[in-house]
Amino acid sequence: MGKVGVIGVGQSSFVRGYPGSIKELAFEGFSDALKDAQIKTTDIKASVVCSSPEYDKQRSAAGVMAEYLGMTPQPTFYVETLCSSSSTGVKLAYALIESGLHDVVAVVGFQKMSEISSAESQERMGRGADIQWESPFGTMMPAYYAMYAQGHMAKYGTTPDDLALIRVKSATYGQINEKAVYRKPVTFEMFHDPKSPMSNPVASPLRVGDCCANADGSSCIILGNEEMTKRFAKKPVWIRGIGAASTTVNLAGRDVFSGLTAGELAGAEAYKMAGITPQHINVAEVHDCFTIAEMMAYENLGFAKPGEGKDLIKSKETYKEGSIPVNVDGGLLSKGHPIGATGGSQMRTIVLQLRGEAGEMQVKDPEFGLVHNIGGVGLYGNVTIFGR
Amino acid sequence: MGKREVDDRFKKFGTVSFTSITKVNDFVTKLEEGKVSGTCCKGCGKKYFPPRADCAECLSREMDWFDVEGKGILRTYSKLEFAPIGFEADLPYSIALLDYGDYKVFGRLDSSIPDDEVKVGMEMTTATNVLSNGQLNYIFKKA
Numbered sequence: 450m451g452k453v454g455v456i457g458v459g460q461s462s463f464v465r466g467y468p469g470s471i472k473e474l475a476f477e478g479f480s481d482a483l484k485d486a487q488i489k490t491t492d493i494k495a496s497v498v499c500s501s502p503e504y505d506k507q508r509s510a511a512g513v514m515a516e517y518l519g520m521t522p523q524p525t526f527y528v529e530t531l532c533s534s535s536s537t538g539v540k541l542a543y544a545l546i547e548s549g550l551h552d553v554v555a556v557v558g559f560q561k562m563s564e565i566s567s568a569e570s571q572e573r574m575g576r577g578a579d580i581q582w583e584s585p586f587g588t589m590m591p592a593y594y595a596m597y598a599q600g601h602m603a604k605y606g607t608t609p610d611d612l613a614l615i616r617v618k619s620a621t622y623g624q625i626n627e628k629a630v631y632r633k634p635v636t637f638e639m640f641h642d643p644k645s646p647m648s649n650p651v652a653s654p655l656r657v658g659d660c661c662a663n664a665d666g667s668s669c670i671i672l673g674n675e676e677m678t679k680r681f682a683k684k685p686v687w688i689r690g691i692g693a694a695s696t697t698v699n700l701a702g703r704d705v706f707s708g709l710t711a712g713e714l715a716g717a718e719a720y721k722m723a724g725i726t727p728q729h730i731n732v733a734e735v736h737d738c739f740t741i742a743e744m745m746a747y748e749n750l751g752f753a754k755p756g757e758g759k760d761l762i763k764s765k766e767t768y769k770e771g772s773i774p775v776n777v778d779g780g781l782l783s784k785g786h787p788i789g790a791t792g793g794s795q796m797r798t799i800v801l802q803l804r805g806e807a808g809e810m811q812v813k814d815p816e817f818g819l820v821h822n823i824g825g826v827g828l829y830g831n832v833t834i835f836g837r
Numbered sequence: 838m839g840k841r842e843v844d845d846r847f848k849k850f851g852t853v854s855f856t857s858i859t860k861v862n863d864f865v866t867k868l869e870e871g872k873v874s875g876t877c878c879k880g881c882g883k884k885y886f887p888p889r890a891d892c893a894e895c896l897s898r899e900m901d902w903f904d905v906e907g908k909g910i911l912r913t914y915s916k917l918e919f920a921p922i923g924f925e926a927d928l929p930y931s932i933a934l935l936d937y938g939d940y941k942v943f944g945r946l947d948s949s950i951p952d953d954e955v956k957v958g959m960e961m962t963t964a965t966n967v968l969s970n971g972q973l974n975y976i977f978k979k980a
């Protein structure tokens with residue numbers, strides 16, 4: 450098998466209430482990636498379009514995106530795995546390239562969360578689980594992750610204060626990421642100040658400060674085979690490992706409530722393919738839709754032993770200067786989480802890091818970077834490892 | 838032409854039911870009789886909760902019903918301060934997972950249990966419940 454490399458990366462700013470259509474939003478990330486790659490749309494032989502359609506009014510978005518982005522008559526494919534849609538899109542693009550079907554493929558992720566009214570959004574939130582057996586009890590995404598937080602706390606003695614430290618870290622970097630939606634600081638004290646919204650309970654034991662920032666946004670990753678990557682990329686970054694897994698939607702079908710098994714399995718697959726261990730990773734983007742999700746990712750990816758994720762954040766090892774910097778672009782918590790665009794944005798951050806182009810967020814001379822992107826409540830796990 | 842009879846009993850399940858037609862509609866009739874039930878495959882003996890009409894292990898479609906009885910262990914839970922549309926009147930409420938060994942049951946905690954008496958690892962039982970809007974579900978009570 451030949452190698453698959455990154456030719457270009459791009460993303461829009463992540464914002465509240467994007468003042469344009471979904472096509473115009475997607476164009477921002479796409480044009481950013483084309484400028485980065487210095488290629489023409491005719492160099493792209495296929496597109497993969499990724500979003501979570503429950504937030505789209507447009508049916509079958511791949512077609513309208515291919516038209517607006519100028520990628521007809523090339524084939525286009527639509528991919529959805531909730532919050533990990535664009536990671537899954539990258540996996541499909543990888544397979545399209547490795548199979549020899551297409552030499553350059555663009556993965557366009559987008560989500561205009563504000564496309565539907567907040568009432569419609571509220572209604573959809575109630576259908577986020579298995580609508581037959583769990584949604585009728587009144588479930589919501591924060592409550593599911595809260596059940597994992599409760600499980601983690603009961604098993605390992607993790608505390609709400611440990612989780613707050615993760616939000617404080619993400620806000621540190623959200624402030625220096627000009628693409629982030631939430632650019633204000635969050636302090637540990639806010640979690641204990643009844644006057645701060647951050648301290649308000651959402652679903653025990655999670656508070657407002659434990660939840661990610663809602664945002665509209667788009668991302669684009671342009672991949673190529675070895676020949677095209679070498680031809681177009683100034684500083685080639687290669688996909689070294691790629692893993693994906695799933696688990697049951699119904700919590701009743703699961704055995705572990707202190708970690709996300711699909712993320713762990715995807716990570717193991719990606720490490721094996723790359724021929725490296727967690728200790729080789731120099732910078733990571735992990736799925737922190739809630740603080741507990743980042744804590745579990747530390748452990749599922751082998752950055753910490755099970756139950757010791759809290760020690761990693763307490764000792765600041767996941768800060769930029771630490772042994773394993775995680776989400777030093779603000780993460781989903783502060784950068785924002787436009788569902789279909791999130792995985793592509795995480796990958797953009799890692800590619801910029803490996804090229805040494807991450808500006809103020811740059812970690813020192815990384816060789817390997819990892820992206821961990823989860824769809825649903827641990828339902829879809831995706832891990833992609835990049836290397837120079 | 839006569840109107841076709843539709844078996845939509847499942848619309849009675851939960852504060853808000855999102856689907857009404859399923860091959861395991863007897864689940865709701867059993868709830869009305871005070872029983873919370875899963876299915877057990879006649880082909881391979883695998884127990885399913887929530888109940889299923891089809892066995893993914895041996896592909897059999899022959900199922901027996903069994904009742905959820907005795908004590909389960911509380912594996913995890915969360916108390917919600919916000920609810921989706923249609924569930925606001927139930928607030929605050931807690932969703933939870935009970936482990937019976939062979940199978941697990943996802944549901945709600947009995948709202949009369951004080952917060953400080955809820956502990957992961959405690960023994961609980963599953964009981965049918967009539968909601969204030971007349972719908973049916975089941976809740977976990979202290980054993």
Ligand SMILES: [Zn+2]
Binds near residue numbers: 879
């Ligand atoms: Zn069977």
